[in-house]
Amino acid sequence: MTDIASRGYSNPDVLVSTDWVAEHLDDANVRIVESNEDQLLYPAGHIAGAVQVDWATDLNDQLRRDYLQREGFEELMSRNGITRDSTVVFYGDRNNWWATYAYWVFQLFGHSNSKVMDGGRQKWEQEGRDLVREVPSYEKTSYVAPDRSDAPIRAFREDVLGHLAEGGQLVDVRSPQEYSGERLHMPDFPNEGALRGGHIPTARNIPWARAANPEDGTFKTATELKDIYLNEQGLTPDDDTIAYCRIGERSSHTWFVLTHLLGFKNVRNYDGSWTEWGNLVNVPIEK
Amino acid sequence: MSEPQIPQALTELLEEFSFLDRNERIDFLIEYADQFENVPENIALRPYPEERRVKRCESQAYVWAEDNDNGTQKYYFAVENPQGISAKSFCAILDNTISDATLEEVLQISGDLVFDIYGREISMGKGEGLLGILTSVQAFARQASKQHQS
Structure with a gap:
């Protein structure tokens, strides 16, 4: 039993450990997504193969105070090589603050195969694991998303x-x-x-x-x-x-x-x- | 007599920034962060005193000032959070551009500097910490300026 599984969570599958991520760096069905408060962190060094999703420029509508619409989400997924079947693993700075924000926005489009790396950047760095500056490039996918569904998890x-x-x-x-x-x-x-x-x-x-x-x-x-x-x-x-x-x-x-x-x-x-x-x-x- | 300006080196840096796109700007800032060096041991040793800590800076930044003979100040910084890369870049920029500037020039710097460098999309928490670093530097400059006048 892993440490995460032993903690008594209702849905432990939603978390993965840093070990798990390290073991899946070359897994084509896993896309690692970094989402930070500090915009300099990802370009200064990130987990190999990870892409960045920026809360301000990627997730927010640039005109209205709202999140991106279906077309924007599909484009975001496509350019990051994410398919509807991809396991998306979020991590980031500040106790995964912005990673869980990105995770939540992804749920507005029903990408339920999403996880968060427990401990985020802090734990990965503390364990002395590698960070790279090379930004990966993935072949575009044709991601078809449903219309954004706000009601279940978003309140107005x-x-x-x-x-x-x-x-x-x-x-x-x-x-x-x-x-x-x-x-x-x-x-x-x-x-x-x-x-x-x-x-x-x-x-x-x-x-x-x-x-x-x-x-x-x-x-x-x-x-x-x-x-x-x-x-x-x-x-x-x-x-x-x-x-x-x-x-x-x-x-x-x-x-x-x-x-x-x-x-x-x-x-x-x-x-x-x-x-x-x-x-x-x-x-x-x-x- | 002309109005006091912000330090010339800072003006030049902002001009250079104005020609950069977002990605170039980020690369530029990371270069600064890479250059950042914590306060030397002859100025301060860990654990750094709480009174030097920048309030509300999540990157655990600290600021010191040393008076130069010509009435200017040399500023020193520490950033204790390894993930405080924006704080490191900002401290390196300040060190490179305002250390040795006149106190009047240092006091002329507006808080807009943070937005000019990091963009309007910076989060409030992050911006608050960076502004706190500038405010700490200016507090040293203000104190020294008062001492010079008395």
């Missing part, structure tokens, strides 16, 4: 309002300072700003990174995660859950944890998050 503001009215559970994964409204945003980042500070009423504040072990970036065990999300914060796996942060990236990490590691039944990521809610007129806010 009307969904949040409805959820709130029904007493649904909410998780605010931002820092305590953001949750309390003490900190809004940096003046130099008006695009990520909000006019009001605070949080959506009833939301529990569980900063996203609590799910990871800081020493190697791996996910905590199911027992440790249950201690945080269930015992300490009182969340119920059978109840519908909406997670949010500032723009929806940190909350995709929590979405991943709740959905796959703890087996919550219905978790949605509100990617509008505080940059939408904190600017809306006449919505309830708590401080």
Whole structure:
């Protein structure tokens, strides 16, 4: 039994170890995808054969505040040599923060054969494994994606309002300072700003990174995660859950944890998050 | 008397950047990161003091300043997170372009520098850390400037 399999996760298959990745570097059916916060990391050195998916330029629509549409996703898959049958393994910096964001966007298009490398870049580097600067080139594929399906895992503001009215559970994964409204945003980042500070009423504040072990970036065990999300914060796996942060990236990490590691039944990521809610007129806010 | 400007070497670097496309810019920044050297041991030893740590920088960056005889300052940096490559590149750029500039020139640098170098698509967390490095440098320059005036 591998370490991952012994941790008690609801869906352990969604994680692979660094050993597994090292053993599958030449597996044509596996495409390794690096997704980082720091745009310099991939070009400065990445796992051999890995391609990069950039959250800003690849996953976001460049005009509207939205994700790419089916055609854009198909093109992204095609140019990275990914087929509908490929096993896509995500990894990245910051405890796989952006890797789980990319993973979540891929699920909007139903690429369910997706996994995350536990520990991400941090663990790979700590183990002294090779990084290369050569950018791989793959033959284009003809990837046919379904239309983007938001409803199962993505929440919009009307969904949040409805959820709130029904007493649904909410998780605010931002820092305590953001949750309390003490900190809004940096003046130099008006695009990520909000006019009001605070949080959506009833939301529990569980900063996203609590799910990871800081020493190697791996996910905590199911027992440790249950201690945080269930015992300490009182969340119920059978109840519908909406997670949010500032723009929806940190909350995709929590979405991943709740959905796959703890087996919550219905978790949605509100990617509008505080940059939408904190600017809306006449919505309830708590401080 | 002319208005104080930002350091000439920084102006030249920004001009050079303006001709680069995104990929060229990234390669350029990685070259800077490769050149980065942590603070020498004659200035600071690990563990580095908390008061030198840049607030809200996830790359665990530290900043020091040493006064030069001509009234300028030499800046030193440490980046303790191995994945802090943007922080390393930014520190290397600052070291190359503003060490030995006049204090007035250093204080003229706007926070837009981060966007000019890394682009508007930089994440807020990352940008916040880089701005923190610049702010720390300018705090040293401001302190020295006040001492010179008193």
